[in-house]
Amino acid sequence: MQQLILPILLASFWTVCTGTGDWCYQxxxxxxxxxxxxxxxxxxxxxxxxxxxxxxxxxxxxxxxDENLTPLQFTNYQQSFKGTIKNNGHSVQVGVSHLSTISGGxxxxxxxxxxxxLHWGNNGGPGSEHTIDGEQYPMELHIVHMKQHYTDLxxxxxxxxGVAVLGFFYExxxxxxxxxxxxxxxxxxxxxxxxxxxxxxxxxxxxxPSEKNLTSYYRYKGSLTTPGCTESVIWTVxxxxxxxxxxxxxAFSDIKFHxxxxxxRTFRPVQPLNGRQxxxxxxxxxxxxxxxxxxAITMALGLSQHN
Ligand SMILES: [Zn+2]
Numbered sequence: 001m002q003q004l005i006l007p008i009l010l011a012s013f014w015t016v017c018t019g020t021g022d023w024c025y026q027x028x029x030x031x032x033x034x035x036x037x038x039x040x041x042x043x044x045x046x047x048x049x050x051x052x053x054x055x056x057x058x059x060x061x062x063x064x065x066d067e068n069l070t071p072l073q074f075t076n077y078q079q080s081f082k083g084t085i086k087n088n089g090h091s092v093q094v095g096v097s098h099l100s101t102i103s104g105g106x107x108x109x110x111x112x113x114x115x116x117x118l119h120w121g122n123n124g125g126p127g128s129e130h131t132i133d134g135e136q137y138p139m140e141l142h143i144v145h146m147k148q149h150y151t152d153l154x155x156x157x158x159x160x161x162g163v164a165v166l167g168f169f170y171e172x173x174x175x176x177x178x179x180x181x182x183x184x185x186x187x188x189x190x191x192x193x194x195x196x197x198x199x200x201x202x203x204x205x206x207x208x209p210s211e212k213n214l215t216s217y218y219r220y221k222g223s224l225t226t227p228g229c230t231e232s233v234i235w236t237v238x239x240x241x242x243x244x245x246x247x248x249x250x251a252f253s254d255i256k257f258h259x260x261x262x263x264x265r266t267f268r269p270v271q272p273l274n275g276r277q278x279x280x281x282x283x284x285x286x287x288x289x290x291x292x293x294x295x296a297i298t299m300a301l302g303l304s305q306h307n
Contacts, residue, residue: 023227025090027122027265028257038268041227048229053271054222055129058237058278063218068106069281071215072236076100077205085186086196089258090226091266092187093117100204102145102164105281106219107234111145111164113204114153118142119225122264124249128169129225129267130237137169137241138249140267142225143204157230160221164234168208173243179206180248187251193258213240216284220276225268239284 023044024035042049076099083094096113103110119140121127126136143166146156156162182200189197208214216239223231255263 024257025266025268028259028261030259030261033259041229041268045228047223047231048227050223050229050231051272051274052222052231052276053229054225054233054235055131055268055270056220056222056273056276056278057131057134057270058218058220060133060280063278063280063284065282065284066106066219066279067282069217069219069279069284070105071211071281072105072107073103074100074205074211075103077208078203080201080203082201083199084196085183085190085199087190087193087255087263088117089193091117091119091263092190092252092255094183094199096204101148102166105217105236107164108161110148112148114144114146116141116143116204116207118252119267120249120252120264121267122262123253124172124246125265127265127267129270130167130169131270132169132239136267138172139170139244139252141168141170141207141242142166143168143208157224157228157232160232161234162232163224163230164236166208167235167237169238169241170244170249171241172246172249174245175243176245176248177243180244183207184248184251187254191254191256193256207242209238209240209242214238215281216240217281218278218284219281220278222271222276 022035023041024037026037029035029037036044079098079100081098085092085094093115095115100113101110119127119129121138124138126138128137128140130140145164146153147159147162150156150162182202186197186199189195218237220235222233222235223229224233253262253264257263
């Protein structure tokens with residue numbers, strides 16, 4: 001039963017993402033291909049001009065610590081599965097066909113994973129959708145979930161808290177991240193739009209930081225970051241980035257848009273907060289503040305030595 005329902009779910013999600021017209025990222029616009037760039041997405045779907053849009057720039061000193069933002073519970077994230085990765089013309093996306101869920105961390109329900117996809121820059125340049133204090137990371141992973149009791153995403157999107165997306169940043173590292181090899185090697189087979197290929201077995205757990213590094217995160221109410229931009233998403237953006245080597249990051253720039261041009265800079269610019277509060281988990285910003293404390297101590301020691 002589940003095997004029948006999930007492909008339909010994924011197909012309906014896809015309709016929501018792309019069925020609204022000829023939208024594109026800024027990088028795709030040319031005089032020959034006059035698609036609707038992010039500034040014009042509100043003409044594709046009026047939701048995109050709404051007051052609770054994503055992504056946003058997270059100003060850490062304006063975030064509010066919320067003790068209810070405890071660590072999330074991940075169920076079946078460890079399970080290996082043979083997914084299919086697809087170039088859908090805007091991103092690369094992997095459907096999740098087994099039941100894996102998230103709960104806790106003040107989420108109002110249990111949410112099940114539907115798919116994950118990425119947003120990236122040009123050859124490892126800035127490419128994340130969310131930014132932290134104005135810093136744009138080279139890439140961002142979105143794992144899209146909906147409330148467990150819904151059977152299709154259209155229904156979930158009609159619920160202002162129907163969808164939960166987990167966002168993870170990437171950072172450049174000196175060594176290759178072997179856990180990403182199934183994804184990176186598959187990219188060469190899906191350069192063309194609508195191409196897909198099967199992945200070697202992977203688990204979602206292997207793609208994200210270990211659970212002990214997932215206690216620091218930001219939380220706010222926002223939207224899908226592609227048309228129809230529906231404002232029904234509870235966002236959880238994790239502080240700890242995932243390491244990838246420069247070569248691994250660059251491999252994403254081999255993917256092509258429909259017109260054969262490199263699929264690069266696949267991010268929506270940050271949107272106005274419009275008075276929304278961004279919350280942080282109990283331990284978010286501890287890394288930054290301990291670094292600051294360290295710097296202060298070093299400086300104090302340095303000063304005392306000079307005296
Ligand atoms: Zn996304």
